[in-house]
Amino acid sequence: MTVLCLVEPDATAGAGLADASLRALALAGRLAESGGESLAAALAGEPTPDQLAALGSAGVTDVHAITSPRLSGYAPAAFGRSIAGLLPVAAPAAIIAAATDHGSEVMAHLGAIIGLDLVANCVEATWSDAGGCALVRYRWAGSLLEDAVLDTSPALLTVATDAPGSAPTVAAGGAPKVHQFEPELADSDLLAEATESAVGGGAVSLATARVVVGGGRGVGGPEGFAPLEELADLLGGVVGVSRVVTSQGWRPHRQQVGQTGTKIAPELYLACGISGAIQHMAGCQAAKHLVAINTDPDAPIMSRADYAVIGDLSQIIPALVAAIRARS
Amino acid sequence: MEILVCVKRVPTVGGKISLTADGQQVDTRMSGFTISPHEECAVEEAVQLTERLGGTVTVLTLGPPEAADQVRDCMALGAGAGVLLEAGDQEWGPMATADAIAWNVARLTEVSGGYDLLLFGNEAADTGDYQVPVRVAHKLGLPCVTGIKHLEVQGTDAGDGQRIRASREYRGQRESFDLPLPAVVSVKEGINLPRYPSLPGRLRAKRAAIERVSPPWHADGVRTLGLRLPDLQQQNARVLGAGTEAVPALLELLDELGVLS
Numbered sequence A: 001m002t003v004l005c006l007v008e009p010d011a012t013a014g015a016g017l018a019d020a021s022l023r024a025l026a027l028a029g030r031l032a033e034s035g036g037e038s039l040a041a042a043l044a045g046e047p048t049p050d051q052l053a054a055l056g057s058a059g060v061t062d063v064h065a066i067t068s069p070r071l072s073g074y075a076p077a078a079f080g081r082s083i084a085g086l087l088p089v090a091a092p093a094a095i096i097a098a099a100t101d102h103g104s105e106v107m108a109h110l111g112a113i114i115g116l117d118l119v120a121n122c123v124e125a126t127w128s129d130a131g132g133c134a135l136v137r138y139r140w141a142g143s144l145l146e147d148a149v150l151d152t153s154p155a156l157l158t159v160a161t162d163a164p165g166s167a168p169t170v171a172a173g174g175a176p177k178v179h180q181f182e183p184e185l186a187d188s189d190l191l192a193e194a195t196e197s198a199v200g201g202g203a204v205s206l207a208t209a210r211v212v213v214g215g216g217r218g219v220g221g222p223e224g225f226a227p228l229e230e231l232a233d234l235l236g237g238v239v240g241v242s243r244v245v246t247s248q249g250w251r252p253h254r255q256q257v258g259q260t261g262t263k264i265a266p267e268l269y270l271a272c273g274i275s276g277a278i279q280h281m282a283g284c285q286a287a288k289h290l291v292a293i294n295t296d297p298d299a300p301i302m303s304r305a306d307y308a309v310i311g312d313l314s315q316i317i318p319a320l321v322a323a324i325r326a327r328s
Numbered sequence B: 001m002e003i004l005v006c007v008k009r010v011p012t013v014g015g016k017i018s019l020t021a022d023g024q025q026v027d028t029r030m031s032g033f034t035i036s037p038h039e040e041c042a043v044e045e046a047v048q049l050t051e052r053l054g055g056t057v058t059v060l061t062l063g064p065p066e067a068a069d070q071v072r073d074c075m076a077l078g079a080g081a082g083v084l085l086e087a088g089d090q091e092w093g094p095m096a097t098a099d100a101i102a103w104n105v106a107r108l109t110e111v112s113g114g115y116d117l118l119l120f121g122n123e124a125a126d127t128g129d130y131q132v133p134v135r136v137a138h139k140l141g142l143p144c145v146t147g148i149k150h151l152e153v154q155g156t157d158a159g160d161g162q163r164i165r166a167s168r169e170y171r172g173q174r175e176s177f178d179l180p181l182p183a184v185v186s187v188k189e190g191i192n193l194p195r196y197p198s199l200p201g202r203l204r205a206k207r208a209a210i211e212r213v214s215p216p217w218h219a220d221g222v223r224t225l226g227l228r229l230p231d232l233q234q235q236n237a238r239v240l241g242a243g244t245e246a247v248p249a250l251l252e253l254l255d256e257l258g259v260l261s
């Protein structure tokens, strides 16, 4: 038997695999190892040499390249149908994808088409001695963990995009074998097909910024953000905000950090006037260093922060900006 | 335009999440209840569309009898009708939930002609299964897009060649979909800024009738063993100082972390 992992290309470099896919491959590899199975991958289009190398070093032995003359862009239902068509060929015990927007919806289509359960946002999976697939998965965007067993076969899973990335050590095999697969698609599979266009901007993105200066209700209003912006600029970072700030209309939603906003992973997150609700913290768990500025020494964020300054951000931030300017 | 919006009742957890003694559930004795921000935006989007194009918004939830509160909250924002699918004592997985929603849509389609648009949140706040809308779409044989941040309806005659243009951003690219109606669309927070309920809205919602139906249930293949808190380093922050007197220490820390260019 085999474990089949769907992978996506790396958006920025264009040649390798997405970080989330590498983490999904790592979980798929650990699952395959627990059952003495081989690891296979599937992707849309022809794999590049870089992708083949990455797949090979993750322990993948077989790659299914899905191509169809009927597909010109990304079509979620068609991709789900393609994987369903691949099942008799690849005969997987489990099918796994990263819980990206694409991975999640393709797996949901697959689950709906073949009528099987799908467990989302797993961080661990092993075959259980008692039968079934033993899982650990996120609830509340990772604020809670659920231990569960999935009894259906093949097991359908998505992997949290911040799941541990360590793969089992595999003997350096040769390059994986590439198999071409042309799925049979119905017209209805092609009703939702994406047209892509560039989005303007080019500013430092919240998701990848090295420094994020966070502002919450404690900022007090839209005017209060000017010193935070100034500080973010000085530190080569960006401003991120809490949901209170976006739902009051003080700042646009694309700046929101958290469960229903963006997940950030900066070197430093300086959270000002933010209480530390679990849905906010779910978005900044990957921050290396968390510093909180808050008037309330008992705010929940105090038990998650590395450092804290107790006090009024409207005095502290301008003073910090002045001190940084005085230094240079 | 007839629009169905599906919402899910979840506990309002703030700074801390606690579990029941058996570790099977979130302890809700001290909490209020709400719906996901994505779903609030789905309601707002539906209300805005019917304000422009006419028609009604129906809000549906599958849950306990108390979930009628969440239906009323949505009706206070402008939804005209409410449906409560009674969950009873069963555990409803995403497949059974989707089947129940599709079952009810099919039932209503026979009675009253059905919906032009079915709106959902991208994922439920608690379980985050990322699949109910897609499964509903397949059950009903409708096209489906998820995670939508911008939605436009093209054409004004309901049912007659009306289409939607829906888009979202994915890894630095805008993805646009052009779909015929009826269709299933799940949305994300940020698509709009939901309004606050008006007083007349609240009063209307309080008196409104909510239809209660018991859908068929089935078990799913996932057995939950228990819930637990991740071992986040529960720590006490090192306090650098109070007020502006802490600025030198803060500056030193930023320097140590190498973020001062």
Ligand SMILES: Cc1cc2nc3c(=O)[nH]c(=O)nc-3n(C[C@H](O)[C@H](O)[C@H](O)COP(=O)(O)OP(=O)(O)OC[C@H]3O[C@@H](n4cnc5c(N)ncnc54)[C@H](O)[C@@H]3O)c2cc1C
Binding pocket: A215, A216, A217, A218, A219, A241, A242, A243, A244, A245, A256, A257, A258, A259, A260, A261, A262, A272, A273, A274, A275, A276, A277, A278, A279, A280, A283, A293, A294, A295, A296, A299, A311, A312, A313, A314, B012, B013, B014, B034, B035, B036, B037, B125
């Ligand atoms: C399903 C769901 C999803 C959610 N998703 C998100 C999400 O993605 N992101 C998100 O952020 N929230 C989210 N929330 C909301 C979340 O629960 C909180 O309501 C929100 O994060 C609180 O924002 P806040 O910390 O700015 O406000 P508050 O909780 O009101 O905290 C304000 C803080 O500022 C401090 N303060 C006040 N004045 C000052 C001052 N002058 N100087 C310094 N400190 C001051 C106060 O002591 C307090 O700690 C979600 C909620 C739900 C139910």
Ligand SMILES: Nc1ncnc2c1ncn2[C@@H]1O[C@H](COP(=O)(O)O)[C@@H](O)[C@H]1O
Binding pocket: B006, B007, B008, B009, B036, B038, B039, B060, B061, B062, B063, B094, B097, B119, B120, B121, B122, B123, B124, B125, B127, B128, B129, B130, B131, B132, B133
């Ligand atoms: N119990 C429920 N009642 C009504 N709608 C639901 C329910 N569960 C999920 N949904 C809808 O499906 C969306 C996605 O949920 P999920 O697939 O469970 O993450 C939610 O945002 C809701 O719009």
